[in-house]
Amino acid sequence: MNKILVTGGCGYIGVHTIVDLVQNGYEVISVDNNSRSNIAILEGAEKIVGKKIKNYVVDLCNLKDTEMVFEENKDITGIIHFAAYKAVGESVEKPLMYYENNIGSLVNILKCAEKYAISNFVFSSSCTVYGNPDAIPVTEETPQKPAESPYGATKQMGEVIVCDAVKSNTIQAILLRYFNPVGSHPSTLIGEIPLGRPANLVPAITQTAIGKLPTMHVWGNDYDTRDGSCLRDYIHVCDIAHAHTLALNLLFGKQNKVNPEIFNLGTGDGFTVLEVIHAFEKTSGVKLNYTVGPRRGGDVVAIYANNNKAKTELNWQPKYSLDQMMDSAWKWELALQKA
Structure with a gap:
């Protein structure tokens, strides 16, 4: 059985993965300093599995403490790196x-991957690396524009760092550029x-709907x-999580064609x-109380994915519709209220 280190394992995508x-x-073992997460979420994951x-x-910004995790787990064979603001x-x-933490x-x-000879590495990237693209949908080959935010810049830099690192050692890497993860596990346990205050759209919607x-x-x-508001590709978090498993399968099966491989993770539709x-x-069935205000700095106008490569080479297929995503997000918010 391969042991995988998941950094940011108490985070939203990390725990679903x-x-x-x-x-x-x-x-699986997790590393998370819980500065932006709640360790209690692992209890829900434990109930599911x-x-x-x-x-x-x-x-993870402390190298000595990070190395301690690897010293205690010398049988780690793969890493999925989520941990970031x-x-x-x-x-x-x-x-x-953001630069200090994410980079x-x-x-x-x-x-640590190099020191402890861990050759399978999956990096949590983002569609923000494309900036404001000239044409949509974006493919993995779409030229990158300047990032619209420091967060996006850290993902661009992160990809460059991974690309340079794999040239000098035995690490095999996959970069997963996901679009806007939403929803929750169907169990409503995570x-x-x-x-x-939520920075992302869907939790802002559900917290407003429930009265928080x-x-x-x-x-x-x-x-x-179409209506003047920003357009994005929303993808269910469980669909994204499964893509990480498929990415590791690809690496362990030595089926990656290049190093690193890059995959877009989106539904292929923009809303x-x-x-x-x-x-x-x-x-x-809830009418939402919302207001329309001025633009926010850092927002891209419109972006959605061409996901053909992930479908054909990862055998990945997003399963959830937008309505199903919203339904699962609402059920999670209701479950939180009862907790």
Whole structure:
């Protein structure tokens, strides 16, 4: 059984990926300093998979503490690196904090991969690496424009760092560029738990609908899209999680054609912010209280994925519709209220 280290394993995508990995025969340990996550979410994951999940509370920006995890687990055979700050707006306000955390942690985890001869590495990247593309949908070969936010810049830099690192050692890597993860596990035992006011659209919708927030804001209605609001590719978190398992399968099977391999993870459809709001209202039966305000710094106008490569080479197929995504997000919010 291959042992996989998942960094940021208490985070939203990390914990769903842990569940998918265990259900597909992998052994998993997590590293998460819980600065942006709640370790209690692992209890939900443990209920789903029926076993304990070990988490090391370690700051990956501290190389000595990070190496301690590898010293205690010399049988690690693969790494999935999620751990990063991810709020676009916050990154505009605090760029140095984002560069320090997101780049420093990646460099340290790659140093450990090299030192402990761990050759299978999956990097959590993002569609933000494309900036404001000239044409959509974007393919993996779409030229990258300047990042619209420091967060996006850290993902661009992260990809460059991984690409350079694999040239000088035996690491085989896959970069997964995912679009906008939403929804929750169908069990409602795990889901997204934003700290403070949500920076992402769907938890802002559900928290407003349930009354945690008095109202939510739509950032801009004068973009060149169908209704003036930003257009994105929303993908269910369980679909994204399974792609990480498939990526590891590809690496362990030595079936990657190049190093690193790059895959877009999106549904291939774009929806505007207002369309997502209306989909939520339809599936939940709740009328949302929202206001439309000025544009927010760092936001890309419109982007969605061409996912043909992931479908053909990863054998990956997104399963959830937008309505199903909204329904699962709402059920998770209701479950949180009962907890």
